[in-house]
Amino acid sequence: MVVPKKELFDVFDGFSQNLMITLAEIEAIKKQVQDLVEENTQLRLENNKLRERLTQVSDNQFEKNHHQVKQHLDSIYEDGFHICTDFYGQRRENDESCAFCLELLYRE
């Protein structure tokens, strides 16, 4: 059977056409993957920054709470009460100073 040349070239043209389309699709997919990788990297960086920020915020909160707790204890002691574990909440007789309380108040 003899295939007419015209038809043969039409078949090749069809192949080329399909290959070009497939190539274009592959390029498009490649571009999408690149975009996703880039986006993923940006999100990871952003996530990292937020984690860091969150740590800073909770550290500050801890410092603030710590400071408030200390001030609170200080005012209770100044009001004439023990804040130490040994005499916790008891009145300091004649405002006598208590080594245990002071240790709590002035230690870091």
Ligand SMILES: [Zn+2]
């Ligand atoms: Zn005390």
